[in-house]
Amino acid sequence: MTPHSSLLTPKYSALFLLIGLPGSGKSSLAKQLVAECEQRRLISTDGIREQLFGDEAVQGEWHFIWHELQRQLIQALRERHQAIYDATNAARxxxxxxxxxxxxxxxxxxTGIWLDTPLEECLERNRRRQRQVPEEVILSMYQQLKDAPPALNDGLDRLIRYSVTSTEIAIASMRKNRT
Structure with a gap:
């Protein structure tokens, strides 16, 4: 028994671990998943940075972020919520x-949800963002995912790999331009 196991009591408590490059669509998916079910709680490193440092762009000291991440995971369990963890999770x-x-x-x-969006699409989306991630950081994360892709032996119970094709990207772009 862990110190927090008494908080648990649900027989089934789910965590969805989002995995993907900046610009892959993780945050959009996370928001959609939360909107679909009020029993889901979004936990994101960007949100934690905003909360702790007043700006999600401030990287800050990791141990503060790590502590707050754990606190929010525990809180999700207490409230019997499924947790959606929105971060790149590029490094194994x-x-x-x-x-x-x-x-x-x-x-x-x-459950790991790997948004395997093409590198070129992630870089393009990043260029259109207000807060851009340096391209060399994205390339480094891409290499990490290529060298050690998400796998069940990371400790996951299930892994969903969502590969966005160039056709899907083109169709989405055309729809966006019509509205």
Whole structure:
């Protein structure tokens, strides 16, 4: 038993771990998932940075962010919410750390959702953003995902890989231009 397991009591507590490059569509998907079900709680590193440092662009010291992430995961369990963790999770080491701590505090089912959007599309979306991630950072994350792609042996119970094709991107772009 962990120190937090008494908080748990639900037989099934789910965490959805979003994985993907900046600009891959993680935050859009997270917002959609939360809108579909009021029993879902969004936890994002950008949101935590905004909360702690007043600006999501401020990277800040990781141990403060890590502590707040754990606090929010525990709170989601207390409230019997499913948690959606919105971060790049590009490095296998970081994915495994989040999965391990999530299991330790009581999450019983962890699903990875990998938004495998083409690099070129992520870079283009990033260029159109108000707050841009440096291109070299995106390229580094791309290499991390290429070298150690998300897998069940990261500690996941399920992995959903959503590959966006260039055809889907073109169709979405045409729809957007019509409205």
């Amino acid at each position: 080491k970081h994915r495994r750390e989040v999965i391990a701590i999530s299991r330790n505090i009581g999450f019983t089912h962890i």
